[in-house]
Amino acid sequence: MKPLKLLALVLLGTLSAHAQSTADPKQDLFSQSFSRMIVQDITYAIVGENAPVSGVKIDVSKPEGTISAMFPNKAPKWYFPFEIFGFELKGGVTDKNFGFFKGTNANAAFEFRPSFHTITWGNSALYGYGNEARANKKLVIANNDLVLQQSVRQRDTFFVLTELYNHHLQVLKSPKKGPTGIVAADRHKKIAEVLLQKLLNNKSITVDSKLTWDQVLKLLPQATADGNGNINTDKDYYPELVELYKKYEKTDKKRKDNELDKMVANSDGLWTRKRYSWWSFNPFVKTEKVNEYYTTFEDKDSLYFKPDYRWTYGVSVYFNKYWLTPNKIAVLLRGGPSLAYSNNVSNLSSFNYETRTPFFQNGSSQTEKIKTGTAYNNSAIKEGWERQLAAEFYLLPLNSFVPGLYLAGNIANSDLYKLPGVVGRAEDTWKAGAEGGLVFNINNREKDKSLLSIITYFRYEDFTDKTRTDAITGTEEPRRDFQKRNIGIGIKIGIPITLPKRTE
Incomplete structure (x- = not known):
């Protein structure tokens, strides 16, 4: 991490990140080993956009596949001052069928999200207190000296x-x-x-x-x-x-x-507490295939259905705080703003359609080609800027069968939330949602790495939403349409395929 992010070894086992480089090469190397441990621990904690899982994801309520990877940057420079970077590629659908690379006969969605993480000031760790800290520190220094002698x-x-x-x-x-x-x-x-x-x-x-x-x-x-x-x-x-x-x-x-x-391994099992902070920068671009219904097309009344790809792009910035008591509990708190150029498809009510086309006729017998799907009214789809503030909280017991807890919430503002065709919703510009659930981590035999994460969750998309009444016809939508739009219950299964060994 030298010269940008050197870490200094503090007396009694308290280690603080981003200290100045010392004149002692041995001390400087010890500081870099602590920096290496921070990167490893944070890489383990960085788990993607929504949940503490890195790898292949399956969302039962809305099928989705994710390929993700994290890479430590061993030599940050002024033009790339990030200790960790990675990417996340998602593919899924918003209709009934799942297709990662192809979206035929389905409402396919794809997203690419690179991530850049820079470590802040104030990172620390403890060997313990009093005599315990002094004994553990002496043991680590002695073992590190052996490493240097061997080198x-x-x-x-x-x-x-x-x-x-x-x-x-x-x-x-x-x-x-x-x-x-x-x-x-x-x-x-x-x-x-x-x-x-x-x-x-x-x-x-x-x-x-x-x-x-x-x-x-x-x-x-x-x-x-x-x-x-x-x-x-x-x-x-x-x-x-x-x-x-x-x-x-x-x-x-x-x-x-x-x-x-x-040197990192020499401290395994001796830390009693760790505390890390870092910033995450996540630009993103995604597209979603939407079947759109045109009441008029080329200045003529029509019953025309046309698939189109709607693009969204933007950036989010998160501040992350991570508290870890090895072999006991981990707490991750993260939050920050995001800005995106998006559309209002997720805020609209969709409808199911069926079209019939003559396919084959023999005498009085006729075979029809039937196509069904879900569509949105093209005239109701708008594009514009969306601003959001989000926060996430994870409480994860370590080496225990007790499930972890995660909570997430967001509040957003945009003109895209206006619904001119709905009674009382023509000037809506705010929405707020929340999500929560339990996290079950299944570790390997040595209990130093998660093999599988199972997350049960409940999602309420928008607390400001309510059953909609058509402004023209006065017809109230079915309750199930409101529930389908706002309520999600499901399971996410993750296989961590890129995480390094967690130091404890």
Whole structure:
């Protein structure tokens, strides 16, 4: 996260995010490992738009499939200052049939929503209090020191191996790059002795401490090449030298990531509380296939039905607060505004239709082609801007059969909510809705990752809505139409396919 989002290790185990970089490289690395833990935990907590599930979703009341993924950004820059980014692709229908990639004979809906998350100030975690915190902190620091010592030994070995490799293949005149900032010292001679014994298959080889570094390297014969530049590989140690170099080169490229991951793992099971904050930015675009009924078409009265795609686009901004007591409970609170250019289809009453077309006739017998569906009056469909403020709350017991709880609410304003054809609704510009339910998480055998999330929910779309009466005919809509428009009860099943291991 350096230099934008460095985190500092605070005394007594309290760690605060976005502190300034210290002069101590070891302390700076510890800070980055804490930053790595925050990213992992937040990635686990970021669960999509509406529910704590990432992966494939099935909404029983309105079939919908979701493909989602989250990716940590290991090196945020000023032009892309996001620690985590991802995307969510939804496909579903608003009619009876489900089709993810095709919407034939169905009212298909698709949505693409990238997400960008940046960590704020004020993130912290505790090892405990008093003597417990001091003991846990000492244990973590001791284990982290072992990680760094092992890393130093690994880099020293890679340095010596690179030196031997370049000496042996000097004929190629294309030396390889090893770890930077290392100068040959006495400690490297012992490593060279072990490597030479292995490569030359001779346990009696010794490296005298009085030898210069050039003399040490010369204990490995140099390779020769033919006129075409092909290396003579008749020596057994040549292929092993090449393989060893490739192995350590690959390991060195992942050295820092491995150090940070091991440091995060060293704290597993010792944290007693975590508290994180971050911002989420979610631009989105979606389209919905709508069957539209034209009472007039091309200036003529008609009974014309035409499918059309209605587009919606916009952006939402959320502030997220996450409290975690490992192995006990997690609380996630998020909320913020959104702005979208949308339409009023969801606010309109639809109707079912049936059309019959002669298909085949034999004498007095006639076969008709019948098409049925759900449609909206084209003249009633409007487009415009919609403003919304939403909030969500999740209470999730961890490692327990007790279900979690989630609540969500929103209030929105738009001229799209006006219903000129409905008694008393011509000037409506506000709507408010809420949703709530229970969350059941099924963990793997080690209880460190959710395999399946089952969410039961109840949704009330608009508290300002009521049974509608037609302004012209005075006819009141059936109660079931009101309920279909506003009330949703169902189950969402999620398979988390992209989440990293949760640190505890």
